[in-house]
Amino acid sequence: MKLTLHVWRQKNASDQGRMETISADGVSPDMSFLEMLDLVNDRLEKEGVEPIAFDHDCREGICGMCSLMINGVAHGPEAGTTACQLHMRSFQDGDSIHIEPWRSRAFPVIRDLIVDRASFERIQHAGGYVSVNCGGAPDGNAVPISKIEADLAMDAAACIGCGACVASCPNGSAMLFVAAKVAQFAHLPQGQPERKKRVQAMVATMDAEGFGACSNHYECEAVCPKDIPVKFIGELNREYLRTACGD
Numbered sequence: 336m337k338l339t340l341h342v343w344r345q346k347n348a349s350d351q352g353r354m355e356t357i358s359a360d361g362v363s364p365d366m367s368f369l370e371m372l373d374l375v376n377d378r379l380e381k382e383g384v385e386p387i388a389f390d391h392d393c394r395e396g397i398c399g400m401c402s403l404m405i406n407g408v409a410h411g412p413e414a415g416t417t418a419c420q421l422h423m424r425s426f427q428d429g430d431s432i433h434i435e436p437w438r439s440r441a442f443p444v445i446r447d448l449i450v451d452r453a454s455f456e457r458i459q460h461a462g463g464y465v466s467v468n469c470g471g472a473p474d475g476n477a478v479p480i481s482k483i484e485a486d487l488a489m490d491a492a493a494c495i496g497c498g499a500c501v502a503s504c505p506n507g508s509a510m511l512f513v514a515a516k517v518a519q520f521a522h523l524p525q526g527q528p529e530r531k532k533r534v535q536a537m538v539a540t541m542d543a544e545g546f547g548a549c550s551n552h553y554e555c556e557a558v559c560p561k562d563i564p565v566k567f568i569g570e571l572n573r574e575y576l577r578t579a580c581g582d
Contacts, residue, residue: 336359336361336362336363336364336423336426336427336428337358337359337360337361337362337428337429338358338359338362338371338426338428338429338430338431338432339356339357339358339359339429339430339431339432340356340357340358340359340375340431340432340434341354341355341356341357341431341432341433341434342354342355342356342357342387342434342447342448343355343434343435343436343447343448344387344447345436345444345446345447346446347445347446348443348444348445348451352444354433357375357379357387359371359374359375360378361374362374362423363423364422364423364424365422365423365424366422366423367394367419367420367421367422367423368401368403368405368411368418368419368421368422368423369389369391369394369401369418369419371423372387372389375387387447387448388446388447388448388449389401389403389447389448389449390402390448390449390450391419393419394419395419395420396416396417396419396420396495396560397495398495399417399495399496399497399498399560400497401417401418401419401497402418402436402437402448402450402452402497402498402499402502403418403434403435403436403448404433404434404435404436404437404438404502405418405421405432405433405434406432406433407433408503408558409437409499409502409503409558410497410499410558410560411425412425413425414557414562415559415560415561415562416560417495417497417560420560434448435448436448436449436450437450437452437498437499437501437502438502439498439501439502439507439546440507440545441454441501441507441509441544441545441546442454442498442501442502450498452496452498454509454544454545454546455496455498455509455512457540457544458509458512458513458516458537458540458541458544459496459516461536461537461539461540462517462529462532462533462534462535462536462537462540463516463517463519463520463533463537465520465525465526465529466529467525467528467529478524480523480524484522484523485522485523487518487522488518488519488520488522488523490563490564491514491515491516491517491518491519491522491563491567492515492519493515493561493562493563494511494512494515494516494519494559494561494563495560495561496512497560498512499555499558499559499560500512500554500555500556500558500559500563501546501555502558503554503555503557503558504547504549504550504552504554504555505550505552505554506547506548506549506550507545507546507547508546508547508548508549508550508555509541509544509546510541510546510548510549510555510568510571511555511556511559511563511565511567511568513537513538513541513571514567514568514570514571515563515567516537517533517534517537517567517570517571517574518567518570518571520533521570521574530574531577531578534571534574534575534578535575535578535579538571538575549568553565
């Protein structure tokens with residue numbers, strides 16, 4: 336396959352940045368999208384050109400580092416798929432592909448396709464954990480949890496914090512991410528002692544980081560690589576209102 340890439344290049348946070356056209360030759364349909372970028376970078380380095388900077392880690396759809404806007408869609412055209420799991424057979428020979436970083440005030444560009452997502456980490460640090468002493472690891476059935484509650488907790492815990500929801504929301508909202516982190520613990524007995532404190536602290540940090548409010552466009556759900564449903568945003572709102580009203 337031969338492709339034409341239109342890639343965002345930006346030296347640092349203060350640089351204005353620009354789109355740069357780069358050819359990609361000899362691309363196998365069986366390559367992942369990141370492997371295709373590796374191939375292009377190998378050629379650029381041999382030519383003495385600065386390679387394209389992009390984030391990656393596990394390349395197994397777990398870490399959420401592969402934060403790319405591909406043809407205007409977070410993680411690319413395949414639903415429920417991270418950029419590292421996206422294969423080039425999703426494109427056609429001769430295609431033009433536009434590759435950009437996440438676009439959000441809360442995710443400033445560091446270089447090329449890499450953005451600073453430390454704001455997500457600060458939200459997580461504000462309350463996305465259990466700090467009470469729960470003792471040693473209990474037997475699997477020591478604390479009865481209904482399957483419905485366990486399934487909801489697992490669905491929320493599937494969030495990998497990639498930021499696709501923020502990048503796709505017209506208002507740059509992080510509510511799907513925060514909702515998933517809050518709901519993950521709200522459905523488990525271990526999360527109850529800090530339940531009220533958690534939602535207040537995480538929402539306050541989210542607002543302080545400059546994320547927008549939910550715009551009800553459902554773009555976050557549409558692009559989420561782990562199919563986190565927007566129903567958790569409704570749950571987040573209820574959790575927050577309960578604590579704000581002193582319930």
